[in-house]
Amino acid sequence: xxxxxxxGAAIAxxxxxxxxxxxxxxTSVWPVAFTACLGAALGTVVLAFFVPGDPxxxxxxxxxxxxxxxGVGTAFLYRGFARGRMGVVAPVSAVGAALLPAALGVATGxxxxxxxxxxxxxxxxxxxxxxxxxxxxxxxxxxxxxxxDGVLAGLGFGLLFxxxxxxxEEAGFWPVAxxxxxxxxxxAVAAWLLGGNAVPRHRGDWWGLAAGGFATLAVxxxxxxxxxxxxxxxxxxxxLYPAATVLLATVxxxxxxxxxxxxxxxxxxxxxxxxxxx
Numbered sequence: 587x588x589x590x591x592x593x594g595a596a597i598a599x600x601x602x603x604x605x606x607x608x609x610x611x612x613t614s615v616w617p618v619a620f621t622a623c624l625g626a627a628l629g630t631v632v633l634a635f636f637v638p639g640d641p642x643x644x645x646x647x648x649x650x651x652x653x654x655x656x657g658v659g660t661a662f663l664y665r666g667f668a669r670g671r672m673g674v675v676a677p678v679s680a681v682g683a684a685l686l687p688a689a690l691g692v693a694t695g696x697x698x699x700x701x702x703x704x705x706x707x708x709x710x711x712x713x714x715x716x717x718x719x720x721x722x723x724x725x726x727x728x729x730x731x732x733x734x735d736g737v738l739a740g741l742g743f744g745l746l747f748x749x750x751x752x753x754x755e756e757a758g759f760w761p762v763a764x765x766x767x768x769x770x771x772x773x774a775v776a777a778w779l780l781g782g783n784a785v786p787r788h789r790g791d792w793w794g795l796a797a798g799g800f801a802t803l804a805v806x807x808x809x810x811x812x813x814x815x816x817x818x819x820x821x822x823x824x825x826l827y828p829a830a831t832v833l834l835a836t837v838x839x840x841x842x843x844x845x846x847x848x849x850x851x852x853x854x855x856x857x858x859x860x861x862x863x864x
Contacts, residue, residue: 587814591807595803595811595827596824596830599824601800603667603672603827606660606667607672607675609797611668615664615668615782616782617783617786617794621797623773623798625795626769631763633763634762637759639755646760655742655747661777662739663679666679666735669735672832672839674716675735677850677851679828680827681712681858683739687751688705688706704860705857709854712851712856712857715846716850716854750765811824
């Protein structure tokens, strides 16, 4: 049951990213990111009513910080999907989200296991290979479109995981709901600073609600998996969500993965698994 629930969470995350990415390409990045955060906020508020807890002011403060990371991560992830290829942006953002908590732990005195160090080292060539776009004969290879957005998205999601990880289980789900609600403000501010507009104006912008709904299902699946079995198993399987996004992009959008990028994607996947297991 733990395996099924965690894999369900990974698929739900992958569907969320794919729907948001396709909608961003067809309409506008910022409104889709905003409605995705809105959908996730509404979903987590509903979940919060069914998850008992006793949160403190500190828990809510961590929730607010997590919301900044969630909003920034979502905004740049969707911008990366709109500008580049999902097969590049998704694994790069996933590696960044996995490595930032581990790096912060090292800086604050934690001692990662050898498996985590292996994951960190594998991430470097993995990101480099995934980010390389093949060039015409005689021309040097260039960096993949959307790579920087993927890196920034990974940093945002890494901040989300670091902050929300400080909220104890007994706090319940309201700090998470606050994080999703505050992510709306983060997306709006990011859009304003980068010259965009997060106000939904077209029917296609509201596809973000579906992406946010799948994100809520993913959170619920992960929580149920964690309650049913080992946290390490649940975290590893849920961390494989970029595979679902890349697979959907390859099958439905006919995005091609070249040989070097396929190797890089494999290294990124192994890196996420190593860091999560560690």
